[in-house]
Amino acid sequence: MGVDENSGSVALGIDVGTTGVRAVAIDGAKHEVARADTPMSEAGPNPRDPKVWWGATIRTLEDLMRRLDGERIAAIAVDGTSGTLLPVDKAGNPLGNALMYNDVVTTPEAIADIAAHAPETSAAHGPTSGLLKVVRLQDTKGTQKVIHQADWIAGCLSGRFDVSDENNALKTGYDPIERRWPDWLDRTAARRALLPEVAEPGSVIGEITREAAAFLGISPRAVIAAGTTDGCASFLATGAEEPGDAVTALGSTLVLKMLSDKPLFAPEYGLYSHRIGDRWLAGGASNSGGAVLAKYFSPEQMRTLSTEINPDAPLGYDYYPLATEGERFPINDPELQPRLEPRPLKDAQFLQALLEGVTAVEVLGYQRLKELGAPELRSLRTVGGGAQNPTWTAIRQRVLPVPFLAPASQDAAAGTARLALAAARGAGLI
Structure with missing residues (x-):
């Protein structure tokens, strides 16, 4: 059953940036209701460590709950830095540090491999390409998936570590026109089986886990939506x-x-x-x-x-x-x-x-x-x-x-909140 427009339900966007994590909650009219942020350094000294990202996210959400009743949260979406990837095991546990958005992969064979098979228009080209990072990370012992930063944070909320969004997947070789991982990937060294499923930004990918809901004080009915990159989120935030x-x-x-x-x-x-x-x-x-x-x-x-x-x-x-x-x-x-x-x-x-x-x-x-x-x-x-x-x-x-x-907002988290709002509306929660 849907929730009445006047019930006070909100959509939450989480922006995992280069120096910190910010969360913004908006209502059905896209007005900001609450916000909170935490410097990444408060959660640990290593910004490549996914546990530091999650630690900063937890602190941010704990701070947000001091200003907002978590029962009001109907949907959550996450954005992250474009091209940041990490290998995870079957349970979604990180298998080491991530390769960040600006990390350069210089392996000549991998670069030549992608250059030979990827279409000229693919965003998988270039030394910071997500696909190059997949090739570098896929041989990490125990790897079941190689996923993006936003995927992993969303997974900590939904329990799903096998799904990404169309925006984060772009630099990893995803074809946004055909809306699928392209066939040419099979001719590269990248192993397709390790790539996540891809969903449309703002579509529902699952519900928050009971454990995450109880731990964070968020409504157990909240849905988790496919997110986006920090750059796309910043654009969406402007209105x-x-x-x-x-x-x-x-x-x-x-x-x-x-x-x-x-x-x-x-x-x-x-x-x-x-x-x-x-x-x-x-x-x-x-x-x-x-x-x-x-x-x-x-x-x-x-x-x-x-x-x-x-x-x-x-x-x-x-x-x-x-x-x-x-x-x-x-x-x-x-x-x-x-x-x-x-x-x-x-x-x-x-x-x-x-x-x-x-x-x-x-x-x-x-x-x-x-x-x-x-x-x-x-x-x-x-x-x-x-x-x-x-x-x-x-x-x-x-x-x-x-x-x-005038831009409605300059916070990427506000743009991601708009994706969460679309998911909440689609699910009849707002």
Whole structure:
């Protein structure tokens, strides 16, 4: 029997990040009800140890239960760092440390093997690929499955250590178009039998175990949903949900993501598509961004100088701001040189030229996505440190004539909570 909308049932998202674990609970209207977080270091010194991840998760949920009645939790979903994998035994026990998202596998034979059999558009290519990590880990004594970080945390809640989601599985070779592990995997050294089943993000994969429910103080009726990667979760958190909705992350680098009604694959630009239901999340990362600004100005200088800039009077410098040579998106040129001359005499003008230059790269990035098959830019949400600079926002609004919308949240856990909410609704619990 379903629970009435006014019963106070909530959906819970758990984000297992690089430095900590955060949990966010939302109600049926997607409003945040409670949150908690724990630094990974509080659970142990080794961030590669799955028991440290679980320890930080337990602490986070214990903290959350001080603010939230666990009986209200109808569904839970987990996101983790993309490309982090670990081998487990039949009971789901970790068989050593994980290979993390940024760990590089340099085994020439394995790299050549995947290069020879994986299609060019597969995300399994590259030294940090999940499939390379499977090949490295699969011979660990006692291995029954090689699964992703989010899979294992969800397994600690559901008792299932044999299921993943379509987003985490992408870098491990999963075909999101055919929605299955592809046949070419059988021609590689990877053993298909060790790969998990794959479920759609936000679909129910099981119920919380009695042991986990009792230990954590969560409703024994709560369902566990297939999760996603931290990157996809961060996008979902913003509230972008229609084709053409985009999110620009103005951090040390410039990252553009857009929802599309069809998949986009352009490996020459590092562009792949994650499946989100019947939509596709595509994006690219430029080497331009905040790191270039930080090379010349401190945060305080940028705040002060920005007040001297008239965003409606462009300077017209043809800058391509890069901290070092080389670019992947929206221009694929590993030898591309920074273009930062001539330099104006006034610092405020130099900062304006840099901001206009990064903005020009952003504009080119969305043009490139359109050329590659993305829909027209429909709306734009901005996250990251650069989003706090109103002068930069005004410069961007002048050349990107679409609605600039405030992100609903910048917490990946909030995006994962939206997947849990979909699962709860599908199960008639909210």
